[in-house]
Amino acid sequence: MPYVDIVTALALLQFIVFAFQVGGARAKYGVKAPAVGGHEIFERHFRVQQNTLEQLIVFIPGIYLFSRYYNPLWAAGLGVVYLIGRQIYAVTYVRDPAKRSAGFGLTFLPTVILLIGGLIGAALHLAGH
Amino acid sequence: MPYVDIVTALALLQFIVFAFQVGGARAKYGVKAPAVGGHEIFERHFRVQQNTLEQLIVFIPGIYLFSRYYNPLWAAGLGVVYLIGRQIYAVTYVRDPAKRSAGFGLTFLPTVILLIGGLIGAALHLAGH
């Protein structure tokens, strides 16, 4: 399943880029560690990174579970939707947090399909199908 | 190991439910993104979600490590204890953070057994047992 591995690695590289943007905002707006607040734009970058972490903890097991029971190419395709959705999420959140819903949905939906698909696949496998 | 896959997927769905409860508390108590503080009950929900994230980063590799070297059914059984413990943790934490210890222990104990069991299994495997 090299396609799934590639999409997973790209999702993690995207997360690293978000982390660098937090570091950049930390320097630009003078938010000194260990503080993670005190400047609105810094906090937006920080929340993008944190929310992406929360997505990844589901997305990564999800994409491998799904690809264990179904065609890994479908898993990789859903992963590409995740990547695009997450990029939209990051850009719109930093611009205006109130407009983060579309990007969030485009990340969350493929993640949930991967997870629930994997769950159903495992259950059907147990049931002998 | 479809049993392990099912327990893992359920643990991730439980995490998603906690995340939705954070979103619900955000709306109910008027905590606008990117803020993650400002209302005590919101903060409790948020800490439940964050602590669950911290548990999952250990639990998920742990359950697969353990099931690589021992009977996957035992791994899945420990995972069920985790699921129940985490549910108790979430309910008691939101009610009164001072009473979160029992639920925390019931989550942490199976997680540590999975992890240390997996570590010992890998070491014994190397040693040729």
Add this chain to the structure above:
Amino acid sequence: MPYVDIVTALALLQFIVFAFQVGGARAKYGVKAPAVGGHEIFERHFRVQQNTLEQLIVFIPGIYLFSRYYNPLWAAGLGVVYLIGRQIYAVTYVRDPAKRSAGFGLTFLPTVILLIGGLIGAALHLAGH
């Protein structure tokens, strides 16, 4: 790949130790849950744990991706560098957050090599090499 499993388990045990140090600092400096701020030294411990979580979400998939396409012993060796770097990071961050860069680099560099190595390995595999 028991060597990779052992390094992964050690990285997770290290994370658990950091989490206990947060709990200890919470008690010592009187920071009551759900608060995660209010005392500088507590906040340093807390940030060490949170940053380690952010590293692990990349490190763990990274080490397995790398070991799928290259020699797992190299992956385990890079993992040992990560373990040492993270220990330096934790100690220096708590002493003085401004001096966290060396330890951070020693964690981040092996993680990025594992991830990008895994990505290249998967891409070469697809290309038939």
